[in-house]
Amino acid sequence: MADKPSVLRETDDEARKLARIILRSARSAAIAVIEPNSGGFPFVSRVLLGIDTDGTPVILVSALSAHTQALSADQRCSLLTGEIGKGDPLAHARLTVQCEAEKVDRDSTSHALIRERFIRRHPKAQLYVDFPDFAFFRLTPLKASMNGGFGKAYVLEGEDLMIRSPAIDDLAAMESGAIDHMNSDHSDAASKYAELYCKAKGTGWKICGLDASGVDLAFGDQLKRLEYEAPLQSKGELRTALVKLYR
Amino acid sequence: MADKPSVLRETDDEARKLARIILRSARSAAIAVIEPNSGGFPFVSRVLLGIDTDGTPVILVSALSAHTQALSADQRCSLLTGEIGKGDPLAHARLTVQCEAEKVDRDSTSHALIRERFIRRHPKAQLYVDFPDFAFFRLTPLKASMNGGFGKAYVLEGEDLMIRSPAIDDLAAMESGAIDHMNSDHSDAASKYAELYCKAKGTGWKICGLDASGVDLAFGDQLKRLEYEAPLQSKGELRTALVKLYR
Numbered sequence: 001m002a003d004k005p006s007v008l009r010e011t012d013d014e015a016r017k018l019a020r021i022i023l024r025s026a027r028s029a030a031i032a033v034i035e036p037n038s039g040g041f042p043f044v045s046r047v048l049l050g051i052d053t054d055g056t057p058v059i060l061v062s063a064l065s066a067h068t069q070a071l072s073a074d075q076r077c078s079l080l081t082g083e084i085g086k087g088d089p090l091a092h093a094r095l096t097v098q099c100e101a102e103k104v105d106r107d108s109t110s111h112a113l114i115r116e117r118f119i120r121r122h123p124k125a126q127l128y129v130d131f132p133d134f135a136f137f138r139l140t141p142l143k144a145s146m147n148g149g150f151g152k153a154y155v156l157e158g159e160d161l162m163i164r165s166p167a168i169d170d171l172a173a174m175e176s177g178a179i180d181h182m183n184s185d186h187s188d189a190a191s192k193y194a195e196l197y198c199k200a201k202g203t204g205w206k207i208c209g210l211d212a213s214g215v216d217l218a219f220g221d222q223l224k225r226l227e228y229e230a231p232l233q234s235k236g237e238l239r240t241a242l243v244k245l246y247r
Numbered sequence: 248m249a250d251k252p253s254v255l256r257e258t259d260d261e262a263r264k265l266a267r268i269i270l271r272s273a274r275s276a277a278i279a280v281i282e283p284n285s286g287g288f289p290f291v292s293r294v295l296l297g298i299d300t301d302g303t304p305v306i307l308v309s310a311l312s313a314h315t316q317a318l319s320a321d322q323r324c325s326l327l328t329g330e331i332g333k334g335d336p337l338a339h340a341r342l343t344v345q346c347e348a349e350k351v352d353r354d355s356t357s358h359a360l361i362r363e364r365f366i367r368r369h370p371k372a373q374l375y376v377d378f379p380d381f382a383f384f385r386l387t388p389l390k391a392s393m394n395g396g397f398g399k400a401y402v403l404e405g406e407d408l409m410i411r412s413p414a415i416d417d418l419a420a421m422e423s424g425a426i427d428h429m430n431s432d433h434s435d436a437a438s439k440y441a442e443l444y445c446k447a448k449g450t451g452w453k454i455c456g457l458d459a460s461g462v463d464l465a466f467g468d469q470l471k472r473l474e475y476e477a478p479l480q481s482k483g484e485l486r487t488a489l490v491k492l493y494r
Binding site for chain 2: 030033041064066076080096
């Protein structure tokens, strides 16, 4: 058997964008880890998923869970995202990301920001996020493979899933205020974005994330991701980008 | 940290039954394997799931896929099943089963039966099941862990997920005919079973599997599992069981 199956397609910008959208619109993921004291047996479970401002996937996990104990012993893990949707489960695009997990120090400034973004994405996590046995892990993508449906396989680099921009920190500092402003003073914008760019219906959409690479939209159980054509390069570009999308 | 987290509950028959239902009603699963030539890195992807007549999970996979190449090199794998459903993804029960995979010989009698059951469960698989690069693997459960929602964790043995009965082969031999008979001559039975025992709605349900331990019910994208109180011990008990359920 060839190392590169014949079904593998050339990874282009469209494939990279689809992969980012699959990852960044996922509420939960299947995570594979190595079971401790098993001689290397794989173990898969389900976790809630968030995304840090630089695109790094983030999970919030209990120290009592098997996957957390596993990640503490071996940081290598694999994330599966992509909704199953209607019809054949294998007809829908899904993404496997090979990652290295690192626990987020509770006293770090990045912890506060990750916590805030995560709760906006998963409001019910507020009930347990501050429990002493819960912790965030950042999962740095090393490489990925996407299956866009039968016969459409792509290989990606970890870098393809990252957000790179000099504006990341400035945007993070203003994110919460900008979201409040948009959801209260331009309350129809999120639903319009969802309809125009994410094939989503309904008028109850809210913005739950703003970063250099795009917008997270939430409505009940649904989460959608709008990706800009290119990352914002300064915080001043945010307003222009949001106005332009509201055509 | 204690080896047994305090959230672990005693595994009783109710938990075992719930675990069987989660596994046997799954259309697809996340499967974790060890990535070949990676030094033991876990890798997770999505597969269609079937169940053999003895309860063993079955997958149909292409030799071109990463998980198949992985299983050919290392038979250890982990299966995650359990629908995400509405609301918090972690509020829904899910099951992790640690398994050893074994390829099913295409010329074996068990292959013909597995193929027939799999296609009844996944009719669209008929399009590719006979492609030369596709193969079935049986995944023998070694042990399992179930998370029934927050604070409800259970450990199970592989045996808890198996079907044990002297009637397995006799029932398998008559399965196809019995299903045809039920779906044509008692066409309302499947919808009645789905409503009475699986909290399911609609009148379009069909039986797609009959084994010593219960009934598989399908309607469009939905798959439900009805488990008998105890496995049938002879093929003669099938009719009685189905009549009794149709109260």
